[in-house]
Amino acid sequence: MLTISLTHYVVLSALLFSIGLFGVLTKRNAVAVLICIELMLNAVNINLVAFSKYITPLDFTGQIFSIFVITVAAAEVGVGLAIIIAIYRNRLTVDLDNFDWLKW
Amino acid sequence: MLENLFVGTADWLRSLLGGIGFLPTEIAESIVLLVKLVAVLVFILVNALWLVYMERKVAAFMQARIGPNRVGPWGLLQTTCDIGKLISKEIIIPKKADKVVFLLAPVLIFLPPLMVFAVLPLGKNMAALDLNIGVFYLLAIASLSTLFFFMGGWASNSKYSLLGAMRTVAQMVSYELPLVLSLLGVIMIVGSLNLSDIIAAQEHTWLIFTQPIAFLIFFIAAVAETNRCPFDLVEGESEIINGPYTEYGGMGFAMFFLAEYANIMVVCAMATIMFLGGWHAPFGLTFIPSWVWFFIKMYVLIFIVMQFRWTYPRIRIDQLMGFGWKVLVPLSLANIFVTGIGMYIYRAIGW
Amino acid sequence: MLRTQEYVLNFGPQHPSTHGVFQILLTLDGERIVKAEPICGYLHRGIEKLAEARTYTQVIPYTDRMDYLAAMLQNVGYVQAVEKLMGIEVPERAEYLRVISGELSRLTSHVLATGVYALDVGGFTGFLLCFREREKMMDLLEELTGSRMTLSYARIGGVADDVTEGWLDKLNKLMDEMPGYIEEYNGLITGNEIFQARTKFVGQLTPETCINYSLSGPVLRASGVNYDLRKAMPYGIYDRFDFEVPLGTNGDCFDRFYCRVLEMEQSVRIIKQAIEQIKEVDGPVMAKVPKVLKPPKGEVYHEIESSKGIIGYYIVSDGTNKPYRLHVRRPSFINLGYLDEMLRGYLIADVVAILGSIDIVLGEVDC
Amino acid sequence: METSIYAVVAFYGLAATILGAATMVVFMRNIVHSVLFLAITFIAMAGLFLSLDADFIAAVQVLVYAGAVCIMIVLGIMVIQRTDMNETNLFNKQIMAGAGLTALTVAFGAIFAGRTAWVELVAADAVPANTVDAIGALLLSKYVIPFEVAALLLLVALVGAIVLARDEEVQANADN
Amino acid sequence: MSDWAGVFIFFTVALVFGAGGILTSFLIQPRRANPVKMEEYECGVPTIGPTWVQFRTSYFLYALLFVIFDVETIYLYPWAVRFNNMQIFTFIEMIIFIFILIVGLWYAWKEGALEWK
Amino acid sequence: MFGKGLVKGLQITWKEFWAPKLTVQYPEKQHTVPERFHGKFVLDVDKCIACGLCANACPNRVISLNKQKVGKKQYLTDYQMNIQYCLFCGLCVESCNKDALHFTKDFNMNQYFYKNIPLVLVRREAPAEPLEEPAMGGEDQPKPKLKPQAPKEEKVAKPAAPAAESEAAAGKEGQ
Amino acid sequence: MEVNKEKSRIETAKSGIWAPEYFGTNPDYHNMYEVKRVISAAPLEKILNLVRAHSIWPLGFGLACCAIEALMGANGPRYDLSRFGYEVMRGSARQADVMVVAGTITKKAAPFVLRLWEQMPEPKWCIAVGSCAISGGPFVDSYYVVPGANKVVPVDVYIPGCPPRPDAILEGFIMLKDKILNKRKVVAGQ
């Protein structure tokens, strides 16, 4: 128990991912869904960095990929929020329960 | 002798703890570290108090008056009294406020400046910690304070606070970019993110001479980051009363108040390290201890910041944003290019 | 298409830059102003009503308290109205003293306006440096009249007291120094690029609007309308002095501010001429007026150029020793009339700049 | 590989913080509180990265996530929130279904994890001290294509977001 | 690792300091509740309408731009560190990278996202 | 152009930084108060004939004086100025024919308690007999400026009773 | 009964409508809500008073003419309130210690003055500057003027004058300092 191994990180990542997933599936506010997606992406990052350390410490592949993940995440949040704002402007709500229309 | 005052003390403490024998080295190291940290904490607090006093004195002197001179010798205890009073002053938590966040913001607001000071070398071998990614660490930590300002303003749930908070966020966000980009030139020349390396690289030439534009951008952006005049829209007294901390009284306000001065110290110390050669003595005046030099440089910058405040009117928010995005950001990008090309030419000439 | 939510912000009454207790209800969209509703009356003291219960002489101290920044000009406006009503000739020397103290009052008011405007846009030092000179002027006024702000110096038929020994020399000395000080304000405030960026082309007023809304004083002249009562319809002895009426071109905040600075120079000029001329004039400072003033039945309207604009006194007399009705045309109040339209579309920061550039004084707005 | 007691404590502490804060993110009823807990998650995650010898990534995590993304989300919220902030982050109607689905995923994950033959693949080398240097070198040589693509991605995101969120009047004109 | 432990200690110290300050204050301050005191301050008059108001998109656009450029800097810093021992080729790569983002800035400028609304 | 004004500003503040300071350190030193200053009132009791002109001239009925007829002359028994209503305009001083009422240069009339604010310039009993004609400066004449004693309640409470302090007996005269 | 009165007073401060019957009737009406302290020890209180007395931050609001003298003039270069450390003019009532009522309180202004006062944190003081603030002064018989700040808030120091000289304002601040340092002595009438 007194060793922290790769498994610990993987389990942590899995748990975080599930929390994120739960949020994505159940939150009503569109922004909250975005937030939960962020959580999931972060879970991925944990895996990437952990694998990088434990498997290929000299290659930095995992670290570099986590940078790319962060990039993608940032872009995703930006665009996602912009979409939400655009929707909000039309519908005055960000409540996903109301997003059952198919066209604007 | 004076040169090694602090380093020597730390070493002495370490050897003392080592001499006890039964302590594992890790614990001993932690104790030394803790002592260093407490020293830094005290240093920051004392300096912040002094800076408030200095600010008032400088202001008074520029306005043909005397300034605090009644409490203690030359009024030196004035700010101590102020803080003492603020501690014993009621903190009002408005009914509609988000109580936890409201109280959390002043607790956290001191975090960034304190944590930044952990890595700043205040003299030769006088950094509490020496991190490999020093500069990046500084920037990362400094970027946190935006969030805390927002927390304070948002949680107050009053319009002036919220306006102030939104302004803070917009402003700090806009000026963080030039701040970050302007340091790139320095990093390119030095080739390391380690603060000690950066200082070491300036032993002969201060980077202000090779990177004057970067220094200018950095300084302006730093003044804006700390919400100082002419960029003090956040607490623009005559516009939005006190900005994010309109609702804060007592110790909550004191925290914001002190953090502001701690932040000034942080950015001035950063500018000193990045551009003014840190603790290196100019003209070979090495008989003055390195940390004294550091202080002198830092205080010169602080004085300039204060003089700005007492000279300039406040810029308007749209001008502020325009200036940040349309002038400073392109300028700092251009600076990167110029530095890069310059360095290639430099290398090609092969000095 | 939806806009963002508009919200209402109370700007004042307790606000560092509303120059007293003035409230503007701002309807904002983000930081832009959609609508501005000035709310005054927080300082309404009923001076006009109080005057009906006081004798003509006793009203004088109350006029001080309207525009307390340039009290002498208010005094003069009132007493000249009463004198017009009663047909009293004022001794020469008193006229000069009125001009000198009046212009000095105008100087204190303009210096304060300059400083406060600097404070409004964020420059604290400019404010206190202006106060430095204001103190010197106040010293002189105090020596002459006994009070620093609420002078009550004019009397119906003259002024309360003659100058003290050496007062005119002191005044002359200060007036010699004034251009240097004004130079300093220009360096610190006017010439500052940030200040200009803040104020130029903000809150512009066209000459037509100014005239239509009956604006007066530096606000009017900044729009390029050459109308200064001291020149247009000289009252008292203003026709004896040689001075210019500074005019603006754009009618923006900067012009309004700068007009005041230029007017200070002109006031200095007038005072220096008056000092020269008063030395030749000797005699009493008070006309022979009865102890109990009972103007004939009738009404009178008299207006003069105060530091904020045209101040007019309308007095109805019913033949007793108390005015039947007193009404004052208060320039600050009237200059505020266009505030709403002026503010629309600007940012919160501009509210301060625009309001400051009108240079209101609340005692006068609410009377 | 034996780990020092401090590292163990640090790991468990950080893991608890991350999971706790993440749970709070999901369960908070006020969306701004959710974001604040998100920031805590991010900062704790930076600590976790430090324990993985990835100091650069940790700093990036703080700089980008806690310092920038959180702020952006908060500002996004301020732009779209018209009423009181309480009760802004509720669960939707499908909460039970969502919970079930999540449980299912976790269960599947657990099953597969259980069936995987976990080998403690541990590389012998330690992570070099100067990570930034190595990352810089790699970025501009081996990963240069993703690097440039990232730039393009950012550009596209920027343009797209601006087009979407552009100011009202502009869009109003476009619509008419 | 030990350096970062130091950072952690500092983090704790800072937190303790902040919390301690506020706590001390709560211990020694006089308190007097009062319904008006607990209302929000707004220049001395009761506020009108909701206090958590909505803001315009321009704030968000600034944050968006900031995020994008902030992400850029995480690429720029490793590059800058390596700059001294790099070939001209990598410099050009970087120029392309920055250029792409300058296009973004230019676009934002053109679209008026940099105007304060 | 850009920058010149900014540098000029810095120059000015820098110059001011070293310029001599104007401050007069108040409690130790005082800025000179001019002769004509409208400060605290004094009444030269010997000159005052209790004619009441001053009270009439006052726009705000600040002065309340009581007199008694002693012999042929009016004898001033009570002269109180409710300076909490005073405008310090000087009309009363101007109106006094006998030159009895004066301003002093003493500006400090501060009080902790409302009821101590009124200036009691004279309060004395009327003598039963008419005094001898050259009675000025007699031993038992009260000094012109009296230490304020607790004035009568109804004098103070002109518009309404003072609200705040009721607990203490007597206040502290402004130092 | 008392509680009702207090309630009405609070209502007044909330509503912004001047209702004279709620003011000034009960001399102790400002002490309806008791002051709570977690720790209250006499020596500590003494130190705190010492500290408070030397750091009185005025609330920056001026009502009328007196404000120019009391808030600007006394802060000006010649009189320089900052020597005592009292120059930190706070825009927000939450950070102020002393309310300098400088000028005429009209019936429209009274509710907001009271509201500001109530919103100031404990401990707080009030200085009434000028005749108007003491008693309504020149406008005491006006239909629209509240006769004195003490009808609205409890006043600690009165500074007569119209307007008082800045010196007198400084003196007032010094007197307030004495009062904070030595409350009992002042109350006992020295």
Ligand code: SF4
């Ligand atoms: S100074 Fe004026 S207000 Fe005061 S008592 Fe004399 S006449 Fe009355």
Ligand code: SF4
């Ligand atoms: S002071 Fe003068 S005016 Fe007043 S009662 Fe005495 S003598 Fe008459």
Ligand code: SF4
């Ligand atoms: S006391 Fe006199 S100066 Fe002060 S506000 Fe009242 S009228 Fe104005």
